[in-house]
Structures are given as C-alpha cells and as structure tokens.
Amino acid sequence: MNAQAPTPRQRPLTLGILAADIDTAVALRLVAGIIDEARLRGARTVFLPGHPPAASAEFDRQFNLVFRLPDATAFDGLLVIGTTLQYHLNATQLDNFLATLPKVPTLCLGFASQVVPSVVNDNHGGFRALMSHLIEEHGCRRIAMIAGPAGQAEAEARLAAWRDACTDAGIEVDPDLLLQGNFTQASGRAAMSALLERGATVDAVVAANDDMALGAMACAVDHGLHVPQQLRFGGFDDILAAGRLGVGLTTINQSHYALARASVAQLIERIGGAEVTPLTRVPTRLVRRQSCGCGGFYARPETFAAQLDVRLAGMLEELAVAPEHEANYRAASLLVEQGLARALAEQDFQPLLAAVQTVARDVLAAEGHVYGLQALLVAAQRWLIEPRGLAPEAWAAVARWLQQAQIALAGLQDVAQQARHRLHSERALAFRDLLKTRIATFDLQKLLEHLSEALADLSLDTCCIALYSGEARISSLDDFDLPGEARLLYAFIGGRERPSLNGERFRTHDVLPADAWALAADSTSLIVYPVFHGAEHFGFIVFSVDPVAGGPWETIRDEVSSALKASLLVSELAAARDALRSDLAQARQGQRELADIAHRDELTGLLNRRGFLAEARLRADMLSADGLATAVIFADLDGLKPINDRHGHAAGDVAIRQAGEVLRRGFRSADLIGRIGGDEFVVLTANADPDALSAMRERIYRLFERASQDLPFPLACSLGYVVSPPGVPVSLEDLLARADSVLYEEKRRRKGAAWHTGV
Template sequence: MSTVTQVESATPKRPLTLGILAADIDTAFALRLVAGIIDRASALGARTVFLPGHPPSGASEFDRQFNLVFRLPDATAFDGLIVIGTTLQYHLPPKALEAFLSTLPQVPTLCVGFASKIVPSVVNDNYGGFREVVDHLIRQHGCQRIAMIAGPAGQGEADERLAGWRDACADAGLPPAPELVLQGSFSRASGHAAMLSLIERGIAIDAVVAANDEMALGAMACAVERGLHVPQEVRFGGFDDILAAGRLGVGLTTVNQSHYELGSVGVSHLLAAIAGEPAPGLTRVPTRLVRRQSCGCGGFYAQPGALAAKLPERMAGMLEELAVAPEREPHYREAIQLVEQGLSRALVEADFQPLLAAVHAVARDALAAEGHVFGVQALLVAAQRWLIEPRQLTPEAWAAAARWLQQAQIALAGLQDVALQERHRLHSEQAMAFRELLKTRIATFDLRKLLEHLSEALADLRLDTCCIALYSGEARIDSLDDFDLPTQARMLYAFIGGREQPDLHGERFRTHDVLPARAWELAAQSSALIVYPVFHGAEHFGFIVFSVDPVVGGPWETIRDEVSSALKASLLVSELAAARDALRSDLAQAREGQRELADIAHRDELTGLLNRRGFLAEARLRADRLHADGLAAAVIFADLDGLKQINDRHGHAAGDVAIRQAADVLRRGFRAADLIGRIGGDEFVIFTANADPDALAAMRDRIYRLFERASQDLPFTLAGSLGYVVAPPGDAISIEEMLARADTVLYEEKRRRKGAV
C-alpha cells in the first residue's frame, strides 16, 4: 500500500479536489465507504466533491437529468476522480461500466469496488475471503458436501466468490458437483428459495455457503423451518458481516469486509497517483473471517496460546486489525479498555451485565461520533481474539464468555436499528418541516421571497452549507445525450458556515469549478460537499451544493426536490411577468426602435459620425436656434490630403484606416458640443457656435498638429486641410450656403499650404 503524507495541489491557491462518482451513497455500506473517503482525504489535506447520479443505464428522463452531474468534473477543477463501482456494477455490465469510465476527464482516476481493466482499482478480497470460509468448513469441521448459493452471474464480486468456492473444494479433493451450485440474486428470498430446492430435491449436503449474508440468512431460516438443526445437521457461512448476521439465535459465520478501509485505501492510492507515484493496477483489501455458531465454532475461535499477555500489546494488535484512523485511535483505546474491564468483571462475577453496560457505553459514544456502531461490532469480533485471556477457565466459563459476546452483538444490532429508525424519523420530520416552512412563509412564487426564507429553513436543519447555482443563459434540454453543461454559472444563493452569504449572490464562475473561489474559501471547514442537479422536466437550471456529514446524513434529495419545484414555479411566474411587461412596453419599444433606426440612417458606418443627411438635419435645427438667440455660428469644411495616394500605395483598407483616424483627430480637436459629420469620401464638416475668426484660426492650427502626431504611428502621412466661414449674429444664411462658402475657403487653404511647402 502506498504511504501518502499530506499532499498539496500543483496550484497552491487551493487544496486538491477529488470528485467521487456514485449511483447511491445513502445505504449503510455506502455511508461507511463515504466516511472512509472523507476521513482519509481530510487527514491528507484534500477536499471531496460527491456526485451521486442514478444508474448510467437509466432510460427515463429523470435518471438522465440526474446523471448530468457526471459531466461536472473537468481536468481544470478536479485533480482526481474516484468511481464507486460497488453500486454502479449492480446496474451496469462490466463492458458498460468500462465504457462509462472511458468517458471521464483525463485526470488520475481510481475505481473502488470494481476491478477495472482500464483504471487502477481497489476492491475487497472477495476471492480470498470466500475461499477462507470454505477452507474453514473443510479443514476445521470436516465438511465434504458444501453447497454454493451464487450471486448474479457476470457480476464481478459474485463471480470472484464463486471462484473461491470452486478452488477451495478442488484443492481439498472435493470436486464441485453441478447440483451443489444454485443461483441467487443477493436477496434473502433467493437464499430461502435455493435452500428449499436443495431440501426438496434431496441433495445430500453438510454445509451451505452463500455469496452474501442476506442469502445465507434466508437459507438458514429455511433449514430451521424444515426442522434441520444448525449446526449439528448442516453448517452455514456467508459474506459481508452485516449486523443481522449476529442477531439470530444462531450467529452466522461470515467474512467481514471493511468498506471504511476500502474508501480510505482508495483515497491514499489516488493521492499517490496525483503526486506522480506509479499506481498498482489492482489492490485487494484483506477481509477477516468471523466464526460464529452457524459453522459449529460456538462463537469463540481464539486459541489461548496465541493471546498476548499484556493489555497495551493486545490493544495495539486490535487497533492494527481494526485499521482505526489515527484521529479515532484515542476513542478506540478508551473503548477497548471499557470492554476489557466489562469482560473481566463479567468473568469474575459470572454475570453478563458488566459487559453489557460497557458495550452500551461504547456504543453511545460511537453513535454520537460516527452515527453507527459498525466499528464497535468489529471491536467485539476482535475482542474474541485479543481480550479473552487463558485464565484456566472451565469449559462452562468459556461457553459463557462466548455467549456473552454473542449477546453483546445482538444488543448492538438492536441499538443500530433504533439509531437508524431515529435518523429516518428525524430526516422525515426535517423534510416535512422544510416543506411546511416554505409553503407557509411564501404566499407567492416570488423568487426573492423564496430565497429570503430559505436561510431560516436551512438553519432549522442545522445544515452548514447550501449553495444554489444557475447556468448562465437558458438550459432547456431537448436532447440529454448531446447536452453539454454551459461553461458559466452564477451564484443564485449562498448559505455557508451556517449563515447566508449575500456578498456571493450573483457572482459568476466556471460551471466546472462547482463554486466561486470566494465560496470555496468560506467553505474551507467543510472538506466534503455533495452536488445535486436542479431541474424540472426538460429544463435543467443548474445545481445545488450541500455539505456532507456521513454520521447524520441529511435530507439532501428532499431539499433538492423542494428547491427545484419552487425555483421552477418562481421562474415561470417571472417569465409570465416579463411577458406581461413586454406587452405593456411594446409601444415604447417600437418608438425606441424607430429612434434607433433613425439614428442608424443618420450615421456613417465607417466612422460613427453623422452622415450628410444626419448632419444637415441637425445643423439646420441648431442654426435656427442660434439665429433666434442672436448668436454667431460657424461651419468648418475639412478633407484629407492625399487619400488617393494612400489608397493606391497601401490599399483601400489603409484608406479606411486613414478616414477613421481623421475622424478621431476631429473628435479630439473640437468640443463635445460641436456637430461633426462625414458627408463624402474624404470630406468632413463641423458646425459650431459662439466662434470668432481668431479662435477658429487657433483651432485650425491645433488640428494640423493633431494630424502630425497621428501620422507617427501610421505607415503613411496623415494630413488634412480646413476651411471655415462664420455667420454673424442675425445673419439668416442657410447651412447649404455656409457649406458652399466653407468649401471655397478650404480650397484656398489647400493652395496656400501647397505654396508654403
């Protein structure tokens, strides 16, 4: 296994970001896996973004809408990906799952729970673990006819466990007879049906193993119903070590697989790959055989000679076997001491109550800190090996100790059931309260009011982070297969650190970044986030981001559903209001359009100045006002010198540049209130008020200097000549007459300048 110290991103501005793709993350197994991923990533300084879609093979619009979250990661925002194949492989055949993996971005990728041929994988040792339980039945109990209830054919884990059964039998010289293999579906009902078939066909067996505990429990229940004694007449073994395996009167011998460790090892390997270390193609996480009464071991399998004598040594061995995370070691050390003390008192007093009290105390702490008692269950399994010392106990005492540990497992199962029921009740109440709050506080579908009351609802849920992002522009999906996520999104609503962050509202960011940079900074304490799509029917609006707590879980999908529905209604009402306002403003828009069209008709396209029509119309109006006010007016005529030579030598594109540069010179040289127009190819006119001849002469010289400066950055000489005429106050001369006089003066100016040269 790779040893990974804290890893820093190649970009020091942010920690490493790991995307976790899965089909389901709220089952008991999945939550243990999630906890392992989050704890290990957090310990190594990486953050995790969970992207829970639906089965990629889903054909419904709802499934396909949900699966758009699988398109969120890209190689810029995500440093690596973990695909939880444990759940995906139940919905996709191996080839389809490999095809799905091949569509992911080109970043280091690792598959957990499915042995991929194209990306590194971390899986439980299904083959070795199942072979161990079969070997145990053969070698320790002398079984010769072991029936196998297999899982779905073609499913990776099921096939590996079937291979473990075959090889264990073959190596022991027990040819696996075809009649001993029965097909199941990983359900308890299929295990019951398989056992019933064995009994009714009269197949001789002395043991039954099943590819998972559910099928094994169903088969064992069928055997008891038909009057068979377990383990005297038939022995049983399973795989998974679910809580129910230790609940029945006869505990099920099984194989314990740590999903927590699976997630933890997966993160370590992925971070090593990101750091440039070579990644092993396939890593198998060891499993552990748990021997209980169903195989005939009586719940006690430790050999007295193999037990350590000192508690610190035994505690170290237990911690290593349990693969306890470093940050949880102090809690587990205390738990081991409590269980040791309770077991010792129980043995001295010949009473189960001291051990039961210790287990209850440890379980309460575990539920508060981790949300489950899976770790305590594993601790009790390990206690059989490490805490029962050889104290010269009588057979009766050994039997009592084994019985107490089994009863403690049953008590744990009950506590876990109560905790799960309480969690479901709490989530249901939270979801109902969330819906009611939105309904009672929001009388209309006003989006602003929805967001105002959302903070209150989220605070009641004690949720740390909830951010809603909408794609920029419309995202109405006609074809999900071809739909690419919009590149830009904006933050509609940000609730981080248990409170609203209004400064982030409206901030735009790259869709694939999931959150704006400032939001990531505020959410630094939430090392794990989960992303759900926000959609309604064929409309995909964006996504909603929550903080993840694998201990308490959360009604994430309920909030997503309520927000999506409310958002759709609010947007619909907004669209209807916009349409109503548009109808009301049609006339104003038409008038504005007419003004815009008129402006276009009066503007020169090349320079943006007024054209002949626009200049004459506006100049006439100004001239009339000046005449009425008794003020003087002036018209300046200007044209470029040598435009034909520029066109001939440098091309007409250069001639266009010269015309635009001349327009800029005139804009800079005259006042903003002056009227400037281009009335011909190289001809410009200016209308100005309150101008006297001396001021106009100074202005003309300034324009000439501006032409010279502009020429310094051009491959040709930019020059122009100006002629002007002044209409004294009260002189009713027309604009056309003034232009004609100014044109005459212009040509006189051209001759003067040529003569001066």
C-alpha cells in the same frame, strides 16, 4: 468583473467522486473513507451523485447531468464508485461510461475495469480463505455453493474461488452442489430447500454473501439440522446480522472504509505521476464464528483474569470490528466485563445493566445504532461467561441477564430510531413549510432571505446555488453540454450567509467561484445536485457532506427547484402582462400553472402537504355542513429505507411513484389524495362507514401486492383511518392526528402478524 478560475497551482488537489446511490449505508461508509483519506493528504473532494446512467426517464437524466460537470482544468482526478454503479450497468456499459469521462487520472473503486486502474476487495482470495478453513481445519469435503447473480463481477469471483479451492484440494466439483441465488435471504432459503430435496450428502454450505448464508442456515434449522454439529455454514461480507444470531456466522470481512481509503491513496499517487497497477486487491479477513464449528476461548477459572487480554482480543477478532473502532469496542468490552463481574459477585443484574446502558449511549452517539453492541453481548457468552465454568444456577441467572440486556438494547435502539425519524421528519416538514409559507408570492428574493435561517436550523455548513447563464432545456442527455458560465445566486459557507458573493460569475466546471472556494477549507468535501424542474435545467446546488448522518440534500434541491420554476413563471407572467395586457387568458393560464406547482408533488403528481391541507379543510367543512360522514386515511409506505439501502435512491423514487399510482387507482376520483411527507400519504373521503373502510384497506393491501410483482423489491404500505360521524363539527387537524395514531397501531399489528407467521 468576473472572478478568475483558480489555476492548479493556486488551489489544493481536487478530486471528483462519481457515484450512484450515494445515500445507502454502504455508500456512506465509502464516502467516510474517501473524505478521511483525502483530508489526510490535503485534497478536497467534490461528490457528483447521479442516477443510473442507463436510465431513460427524464427525471433520472436530469440528475445525470452532474456527470458532465468535471473537466481536465478544474479536477485533478476522478474516482468512480463502481461498487454502486455496477448494480445498474453491466461490465461493458460501465467501461463505456468510464471511457466518456475527461482525460484526467481516473480510478474505479469496487469494479475491475478494463479501461482505467481499479481497486477492489479481494473477493477471490477472501472466499478461498473461507474454503481453505472449512477444508483444512474442519475436514469438509462436500461443500455446497450458493452462487450470486450470474455476470455480477463479485459473485463470479467468489464462485471461481469455490471451484479453485475444491480443485486444489483434490475435491471433485459436483454440479449438484452448485445452486443459484440473487444475494437475498429469500434466495438463500430457496437454494437450501432445493439442496435438501436433492438428498445430497453435504458437510458444509457456503454462500456468495451473508444474506444468502443466513437464509440457508435458517432453512436448515427449520428442517431440524443442528449447526454446526450436522452442517457448517460460511458467508461473505460480515454484515451486522452475521454476529447477532444465536449461532454467529463464519464469514469474510471486507471493509468498505478501508477500500475507499486505499482507492483515494492510489488515485493521488497516480495524479502525482506514479505508475499504478491495473488492478489492486484490498485484503479481506476471515472471521471465525460458531457456524463453522469454531467456538470461544475457554480457560480455567484460576487463569481467567490473567487471560483477559487474550479473551478481549478474541472477541474483537470475532466481531470483526473496523480498525477505527477497535479502541472504542475494547473499552466497551472492559466495561461490560466489569459490570458482569460485579453482577456475579452481588448476584444482582443491575451492575451489568448499568454497564450496558452506559456503553449503549456512547455507541449510539458514535454509530447511530447498537447492532455492534448486541453482537458483543452474544460474543460475551462465549468469551466472558462460558470460560468461568459457572454452576448451573449461576449460569441460568446470567442467561436471564443477557436476555434482559438484549431487550434493553432493543428498547434503546427503538427509542433512538423513533427520535431520529421524528426529528428528521419534523425538520424536513419544517423546512418545506418555512420556505413555502414565506414565499407565498413566489418571490425568489424572499426565498433567499429565509433560506439561511432554515439551513442554520439543519446545522448545514455549506449551501450554494448557481444558475447557468441562460436557460437550458433537456432534449437528449447524449447531445447536451452544460453552459460554460454560471453565476452564484446564493452563498452560505461556514455556517453563515455570504451576500458579497451573490452574483459572482464563474466557469461552470469550477463548481464555485474562486472567492467561494477561498472561504472553504482546503480539504473541504462538497456534494453537487442539479437544479431543474421537468425539462428545464437551471443550474446546480452545492452542499457540504456529512458521511455519518447524510443530509436532506434532495429535499432542499426539490424546494429550490420548485421555487425557481415558480419565480420564472412569475417573471414570464409579468412580461406577458406588460407586452400583451389584453391577453388575459394567457395570464390566467400561467396563474393556474403557478398554483398547481405550489400544490402538487413533483414526484407523484398528487397534492403536496400544502395543497392537501388547503383543499381538505374546505371539503371537510362542506361535508360537515351537508351532514355527511368524513373519513381520513393515513398511508405509510413500508420498508422504504431497506429499498434505498439495497437498491438505491432511484429505486426509492420508483417505490414512492408506484405507491402514489396504487392509491390513485384504489380510491374514487372524487377523493382527495396527497403525499405529505417522504413516504407518507393521506386520503380524505366521504360516506364511508367503518366496515366499508376495513374492506377498502384490505383491497388496497392487495393492490400493493400486485404492484410488487413487476418490481425488484416488495412494495407494501400500512393504512390507518378514522371516521367523523355525520353532523359532528370536524377539526381536520384532530382527524389527521387520530388517523396517524391508528396508522402506527396498524403497523404494530401487521408487524406482530408477520412475526407470528414467521414472515
């Protein structure tokens, strides 16, 4: 018997969260705030991460089918994360998208909608506070503005605040002091350079975000200007880099975590029948640092200990620590202060180093990085060291200690990042290999038998796979409705498999059958991805959400989709053999398609890891037997994480596809090219000597530079290669390992070259 869909009285409050680019750093902070507030109020959340709604590619349209999942009977309310969607849609398009959603209480986060209530950060008020500080506290009258992209809501609000603040202070709005940027450091540098060329008299420069402000400040310093003595600077966002520079950037702090919590609270109030205002602005706060002329807190040595609390409070305010981390950073500041005091007393760096290392371990475990601790050491110079009035020789020693501490932190950060990257890569590859090795016959049942082991190894709490009743093909997203019924193919809940739920039928819009929901906590948080291959849409896969670490959600989705497609092809082939045993050609064609699916990467069309290794071993043996040299080339896409963080996961997919096309064009048709990891490619070629390969590498680099010209982000890669001489027995694994080592040497060389040239 089919499970009955739970009624609103039988289940906890259910919120649907619609978003794009769910895996960026900003998005994960929003996710954390949404989950925390929902759990506090006893509500469960279902995240529905699509791709840009305006996208035309079939791959993107398939992902956007999750936007059709919520309906008025299964979801009590919808929260739309406009913060990320507005980077893909203009205001009219985003409002049109909101108008298509089910008629349930809906709220937009981060975008001021005209059709649903919205909660946004107070961009105008925050920027007014920055302007008022410069005008009233520092007497600035000639304040240049580097505006953000025209038409972008947040940029327009900050530009309006600049104009209003000038007008209210009786300052003429000089068009020569208004420059345009696009939220990047490069555009901030360009705007500052243009301002200097105009020769205008300027007291201060403000920018619509921190990246542009930091770029402008760097340009000013390059031109010999002293900050803040000759020129003051201010920004907006309070990004991590704002407090890490030698001259900290005065800026406006906006908490995405607080914004998310306020949005959930207001949505739940609206669900309960309360009237909510059309637009709620979450307050921001001014963070004063050195770039505007605000220095540290100074005290005479005899009052130093008595004013420790005041100084620590000043440090926390300057660092703009999020409220949920204030206790941790206060404890860290105290430990650093104790280590510094002991180091000064003993005239030895080791106590300070021990304190910094202890704090770093705790910060890395809690936040995954030490950027906040690096900023704390910069602030410590003004709040903990300068007030002591040290003698010159003692001050010189402390300056060396701080530099050594920052170097130690950078080393710890690199080690932690490498360990996480290696662990993530190893787990992702192990997951792929585990599934593909154990379902070589493309038996779906074997996939499900071994999936639990892989999920447990990834420490994933929940993973459920649901298939629609029947098969759906996508022709037009506008005309497509999800099938009304689905059945649970696989259930892994609470860290273990639940075979009793397999085969349970339920209403598609309920996401899971009632019995599966009953096993999850009332305040659980899930994320839903579509399961598809090409134009065929099978169902969806549901995971638990970890807002700190994210998750290998799309990796699992890709593997399950390929396995389902393969199993369906096997079924079709079996039916064809039973019905038309004489039609061998059809069966062979099906087998070729099946083999191609197993050996091809869906995103790029190149050989996948399994396909490349299989063909490369045969090719390497043949080349060795023929007495020909064999070369293996490793290519690693540079900067994929910044592309994902700034432009979203869809842009990362574009970067990977474009990289595959560049490599396909750059090598011969006879060469083997494969994508063996998220951003890793490998090529096997013959008759290539080291000089030819060196020239080839530079040509590939140029091809990547040309490809970047048509993209909104830089596209580049690093290449490492090794050559096995003719007639020497070849071990493919040895060549791959050596090429991988050479690749990282090349990365360090290119990074060092970029540093020396100031790139």
